[in-house]
Amino acid sequence: MARGETARRTAVGLAMAPALWIGIGLARDGLGANPVEELVHRTGRAALLLLLASLSVSPLGRAWGRPQLRPARRLLGLAALGWAALHAGITALLDLGLDPGAALEELRERPHMAAGAAALALLIPLGATSHGAAMRWLGRRWKALHRMVYVAASLAVLHVGLQGKLGTRQAAPFAAALALLLAVRLPPVRRRLTRR
Amino acid sequence: MSRADALRGRARRPTGPDAGKATGPAEDRVTPPELVLGRRRLLAAAAGLALGCGPSGSVEEARSASTTEAKAFPVPVLRPSPFDTGEPPTSRRDATRYNNFYEFGPDKRDPARRAHILRTRPWTLRVDGEVHRPRTIDLDLLLRRYPAEERIYRLRCVEAWSMVIPWIGFPLARLLEECRPTSHARYVAFESLLDPEQMPAQHTDLLPWPYREGLRLDEAMHPLVILATGMYGEVLPPQNGAPLRLVVPWKYGFKSIKSVVRIRLTRRQPPTTWNQRAPREYGFFANVNPEVDHPRWSQRRERRIGELRRRPTLPFNGYAEQVAHLYRGMDLRRFF
Numbered sequence: 397m398a399r400g401e402t403a404r405r406t407a408v409g410l411a412m413a414p415a416l417w418i419g420i421g422l423a424r425d426g427l428g429a430n431p432v433e434e435l436v437h438r439t440g441r442a443a444l445l446l447l448l449a450s451l452s453v454s455p456l457g458r459a460w461g462r463p464q465l466r467p468a469r470r471l472l473g474l475a476a477l478g479w480a481a482l483h484a485g486i487t488a489l490l491d492l493g494l495d496p497g498a499a500l501e502e503l504r505e506r507p508h509m510a511a512g513a514a515a516l517a518l519l520i521p522l523g524a525t526s527h528g529a530a531m532r533w534l535g536r537r538w539k540a541l542h543r544m545v546y547v548a549a550s551l552a553v554l555h556v557g558l559q560g561k562l563g564t565r566q567a568a569p570f571a572a573a574l575a576l577l578l579a580v581r582l583p584p585v586r587r588r589l590t591r592r
Numbered sequence: 593m594s595r596a597d598a599l600r601g602r603a604r605r606p607t608g609p610d611a612g613k614a615t616g617p618a619e620d621r622v623t624p625p626e627l628v629l630g631r632r633r634l635l636a637a638a639a640g641l642a643l644g645c646g647p648s649g650s651v652e653e654a655r656s657a658s659t660t661e662a663k664a665f666p667v668p669v670l671r672p673s674p675f676d677t678g679e680p681p682t683s684r685r686d687a688t689r690y691n692n693f694y695e696f697g698p699d700k701r702d703p704a705r706r707a708h709i710l711r712t713r714p715w716t717l718r719v720d721g722e723v724h725r726p727r728t729i730d731l732d733l734l735l736r737r738y739p740a741e742e743r744i745y746r747l748r749c750v751e752a753w754s755m756v757i758p759w760i761g762f763p764l765a766r767l768l769e770e771c772r773p774t775s776h777a778r779y780v781a782f783e784s785l786l787d788p789e790q791m792p793a794q795h796t797d798l799l800p801w802p803y804r805e806g807l808r809l810d811e812a813m814h815p816l817v818i819l820a821t822g823m824y825g826e827v828l829p830p831q832n833g834a835p836l837r838l839v840v841p842w843k844y845g846f847k848s849i850k851s852v853v854r855i856r857l858t859r860r861q862p863p864t865t866w867n868q869r870a871p872r873e874y875g876f877f878a879n880v881n882p883e884v885d886h887p888r889w890s891q892r893r894e895r896r897i898g899e900l901r902r903r904p905t906l907p908f909n910g911y912a913e914q915v916a917h918l919y920r921g922m923d924l925r926r927f928f
């Protein structure tokens with residue numbers, strides 16, 4: 397279907413957009429005075445935004461009466477996982493120097509790091525079971541398993557909320573978006589938004 | 593003999609009262625070529641301005657000087673300080689585009705973007721409180737009275753990044769001594785400019801304004817502590833705390849208060865901004881200490897701006913030899 401193709405292309409574009417965003421930053425000023433920090437921030441934001449985008453596919457599809465948007469949901473989710481893995485990898489390599497002791501200490505002592513790691517740990521099995529074969533194999537349990545995406549997204553928002561600079565509310569827009577995406581899934585709201 | 597050497601040869605006076613006995617970390621100091629160049633530039637500037645460090649012209653002239661390209665510092669740098677670190681300075685570009693100055697916003701790019709509206713002349717500094725000779729001094733007078741020297745110091749931000757900055761300034765102790773602290777004086781309180789018209793974030797409640805800092809008197813009198821008026825051989829850019837800022841290299845950067853308008857000597861420990869804002873996270877002392885973590889991140893390592901990986905943080909930011917004695921017998925976990 398042509399419509400499904402458009403959705404897929406849009407999703408691929410969104411998935412790659414952070415690369416462009418990072419590339420422009422590199423070209424303009426080398427990502428500033430602290431490029432590692434900037435890279436961690438941009439990949440982290442990319443991961444969370446793509447995760448939220450993935451969660452908005454189903455409600456949009458329902459509202460527009462276009463269930464064929466589904467492939468976009470999977471693509472965006474996988475992209476979120478990819479950017480989150482890169483984000484965590486850069487942190488592990490350049491902030492923690494691949495030192496397992498330092499990493500453990502961070503996880504134990506910094507709630508925001510534990511929340512981020514938990515979010516990533518949840519996203520990995522979701523990514524691994526996102527293809528058709530796993531869906532068929534898991535049957536009804538697939539749906540239950542993939543409900544964990546809400547937990548992962550909540551943990552990711554918590555991860556941002558707990559690290560913020562005092563006086564700034566950088567997690568607020570993410571938290572608002574997530575709350576909205578959860579709200580439209582409440583059965584009464586959902587019924588109302590669905591177009592047949 | 594290079595011009596820079598010639599300049600050093602004409603040194604007017606030793607670097608400071610403690611220059612002789614100081615055993616700084618810089619015995620093996622090698623002047624980086626950038627800095628030699630910087631000194632040459634300074635020399636040229638000094639020659640060009642002749643007695644430019646003398647009485648300044650009108651207020652208008654001073655104002656334009658701070659906003660035009662003429663950024664050459666009028667006071668020649670005379671000799672390397674024994675307190676200099678031998679480490680290569682951070683690039684000037686990075687040091688002037690990445691820092692915290694909440695008066696202009698919480699993002700580290702905000703100061704470079706917004707601080708250009710700060711008017712740094714005319715500027716007066718008030719010194720009062722427990723002193724026999726309180727005074728209000730015009731900045732240009734202050735510059736003439738206390739010859740500037742260069743100090744290449746490490747700067748460690750509480751956010752776990754660091755830089756090496758060639759400051760230009762004079763020891764705070766000189767000024768304090770001249771104001772003759774009374775026998776009751778035990779602390780020194782500092783205050784930044786309060787003017788929301790020039791410092792837009794003061795319209796918000798990001799922090800309680802004006803920004804305040806404080807030191808114990810013995811800390812303030814330490815020869816490492818300077819009031820800086822320049823960096824990288826030039827006048828201090830507004831985003832770095834122009835026209836006058838404190839530099840206390842063994843403490844987290846937030847102690848080094850910027851755009852200072854008032855210094856008050858007190859009997860009691862003065863309230864300080866970050867400590868008021870989050871007492872569990874920011875102490876009054878705020879000595880750089882890899883053993884005491886910030887509640888939300890580790891202080892064991894830091895990213896030196898310009899480097900990819902983190903490096904270990906040093907106790908007292910590497911100045912332990914000079915300052916550890918100030919805290920003998922104190923529980924530094926409690927007084928963090």
Ligand code: HEM
Pocket residue numbers: 436437438439440441442443444447476480483484487488491509512513514515516552555556559566
């Ligand atoms: C093991 C896993 C993770 C680690 C080690 C990690 C580490 C970090 C670190 C060090 C920061 C910067 C903190 C600061 O600057 O103070 C950060 C920020 C962030 N992370 Fe993560 N993270 C992880 C997982 C995730 C996941 C799964 C997501 C999203 C799906 C995510 C999204 C973000 C976002 C949005 C930010 C804030 C970026 C900003 O300030 O603009 N992180 N993370």
